[in-house]
Amino acid sequence: MVGSANMDLVVHAERLPARGETLLGGAFATFAGGKGANQAVAAARLGASVAMLGCVGRDEFGAQLRDGLQHEHIDTAHLHTVDDTSSGIAVITVAADGANTIVVSPGANAALMPDHIDAAAAGIAAAGMLICQLEVPLDAVAHAISLAARFGTPVLLNPAPAQALPDALYEQTSFLILNESEAALLTDVAVDGPASAREAAAHLRAKGVETVIVTLxxxxxxxxxxxxEGHLPAPRVDAIDSTAAGDTFVGGFAAERVRGASIRDAIEFGQRAAALSVTRQGAQASIPTQAEVRAQPAFPATVR
Incomplete structure (x- = not known):
């Protein structure tokens, strides 16, 4: 896993604020987060052996983030501590219906460099899959992906937050998992359902991506x-917090795929894990275990 580790500062409110509006919120809590760390925890809880490559600050949040990953039996040998820089934080507002807004201050995440990637080259070569996102510098991500491609390690890229990508990244990516807004930014297709997602996926496949998965x-x-190709409807659940749903899906898909599941079966496993996560509050705190997902009866299709 190459990616970010943040401390999430979460406040609950009846609804999300409009531009320029101040709302009186409710409960406040801190949770370990960051897309890289979230996906690492998801993959670990859902049955994979995981190593985390990233940066935290030499502060209380950094120590908590490292301890949390180690508690999940994630290898943190390449989670670097950066002096004179704060750990990354995310300021999150969660509405009563589970919708959220997120603003990230990268902090130490921005210190991840290609040299850090080179130091972990042996681990990338031996991995069943390399997972990356875009909350750390793009040059470090691109370097990790190029190493993985050289070693024949499958690459899963979650291009979030979305930004323009070099053509080589598409060609070296085995699995591109992205949501509607990310797909729209990368393809100029207004993605609002399965038909437009199909168009966007075809566009991205034409750039060289082996498998495109658009979450809707x-x-x-x-x-x-x-x-x-195909459309898989969402499980039906009563969502209370969607903060780490996408990260849970990515971790679940990756863990199941590395175990040898078909792409369709790995997607369905990721969907079931994500469906459980949105019924709980927090980022990493909401992520279920493999046993919990396996124990669930089949969810009805289509979220209400």
Whole structure:
């Protein structure tokens, strides 16, 4: 896992504020987060062996983030501590219906460099999959992906927060998992359902991505890979907090795929894990275990 580790500062409110509006919020809490760390915890809880490559500050949040990952039996040998820099934080507002807004201050995450990636080259070569996001510098992500491609290690890229990507990254990416807004930014297709997701996925496949998975929230998932494409409806649950749903999906998909599952089966496992996560509060705190997902009866299709 190459990615970010943040401390999430979460406040609950009846609804999300409009531009320029001040709302009186409710309960406040801190949770370990960051897309990289969230996905690392999700993959670990859902049955994978995980190592985390990233940076934290030499502060209380950094120590808490490291301890939290180690508690999940995640290898932190390449989680670097950066002097004179705060750990990353995310300021999150969660509405009563589970919707959220997130603003991230990268802090030490911005210190991740290609040299850090080179120091972990042996681990990347031996990995069953390399997972990356874009909350750390793009040059470090691109370097990690190029190393993985050289070693023949499959790459899963979650391009969040979305930004323009070099063509080489598409060509070296085995699995591109992205939501509607990210797909729209990368393709100029207004993605609002399965039909437009299919168009966007075809565009990204034409750039060289092997498998494209577009998550559509309540409308499920559209996926396209060599010789196969389709729409999988979302499980129906009563959501209270969607903060780490996408990260849980990524970790669940990766863990199941590395175990040898088909792409469709790995997607369905990720969906079931994400469905459980949105019924709980917090980022990493909401992520279920593999046993919890396996024990769940099949969810009805289509979120209400």
């Amino acid at each position: 929230g309540a409308q499920g998932v559209w996926y396209a890979t060599t010789g196969e």
